[in-house]
Amino acid sequence: MPRLGRNASGSPVGCLEGANALATLDIRLQGDPVLRKIAKPVKKVGPAVRSLLKDMAETMYAANGVGLAAPQVGIAKRIIVVDAGDGLMELVNPELIRAEGQEVGVEGCLSIPGLIGEVERFAKVTVTCLDHDGRQRWIEGEGLLARVLQHEIDHLNGVLFTDKALAVHEARSEGEEGEEDEGEAAEAAEGAESLEEAGPEAESAVSFEVAPDAARED
Numbered sequence: 001m002p003r004l005g006r007n008a009s010g011s012p013v014g015c016l017e018g019a020n021a022l023a024t025l026d027i028r029l030q031g032d033p034v035l036r037k038i039a040k041p042v043k044k045v046g047p048a049v050r051s052l053l054k055d056m057a058e059t060m061y062a063a064n065g066v067g068l069a070a071p072q073v074g075i076a077k078r079i080i081v082v083d084a085g086d087g088l089m090e091l092v093n094p095e096l097i098r099a100e101g102q103e104v105g106v107e108g109c110l111s112i113p114g115l116i117g118e119v120e121r122f123a124k125v126t127v128t129c130l131d132h133d134g135r136q137r138w139i140e141g142e143g144l145l146a147r148v149l150q151h152e153i154d155h156l157n158g159v160l161f162t163d164k165a166l167a168v169h170e171a172r173s174e175g176e177e178g179e180e181d182e183g184e185a186a187e188a189a190e191g192a193e194s195l196e197e198a199g200p201e202a203e204s205a206v207s208f209e210v211a212p213d214a215a216r217e218d
Contacts (some may be wrong), residue, residue, distance in 0.1 A: 001107060001148050002066070002109070003064050003065060023058065024055075024059050025073040026073065026074070027059065027068075027110050029112070030112045030160065034071050034074050034076055035160065039078045039079075039155075041077075041078050042078060045131075049077075053092075056068050056070065056073060060083065065110050066083055066085075067080065067081065067083075067151060067152040069152045069153075069156055072110060072155060078092065078093045078156045079092050080149075080155070082145070084145040085144065089139065090132045091127070091131075091139070091152075092134075093129055094129040095128050095153075096125055096126075096153055097126050097127065098126035099126070100123065101122060101123030101124055103120070104118050104119065104166065105118070105119065106118055106119075107161045108161075108171060109151075109162075112161070115168055116170075117162060117165030117169065118166045119147075119164050120164070121150050124141070126139070127139045
């Protein structure tokens with residue numbers, strides 16, 4: 001799950017050199033069969049799993065994400081990494097055991113670039129999992145953390161956010177939004193200048209054109 005809006009505050013983690021080097025993995029995109037598979041539980045948290053967790057975290061940060069599931073890097077195992085602003089969380093065999101409340105929020109997905117959607121999720125959740133060392137943990141989350149946990153656990157069950165979205169839209173970059181705002185401001189300024197040049201008669205004409213629309217809205 002990518003960072004959106006005000007949550008885009010994290011910076012990518014640099015690659016390390018030598019024996020502890022991390023790898024940035026390829027993110028699988030919508031249409032790849034692995035994204036629709038039910039991921040298998042991890043039997044033991046050993047060196048291979050810990051290495052995968054590190055690589056997944058590196059990949060998530062490099063993609064400016066807040067969460068990443070193993071199927072998104074082509075591995076159908078029940079493993080996710082999350083950083084909703086409070087530091088990295090590594091979850092093996094995560095399971096949602098308690099939930100309450102409902103709220104609708106905007107989501108995107110690193111596997112579905114260019115799209116965002118409004119998705120209804122539980123407002124507060126409790127998740128149990130194994131950590132980096134194979135110890136059982138319980139994580140309580142609300143707000144963004146609750147949303148990211150649910151989004152990533154869905155990936156482990158072959159579910160994408162577009163399957164649950166109330167509406168899906170094309171995502172726009174901050175640059176595009178800024179250009180659109182500047183364009184609207186320029187058009188408004190040009191309109192005001194035209195009215196000033198044309199005088200009171202033009203102002204009456206503009207008001208007359210708007211009036212029928214206002215009547216229909218009532």
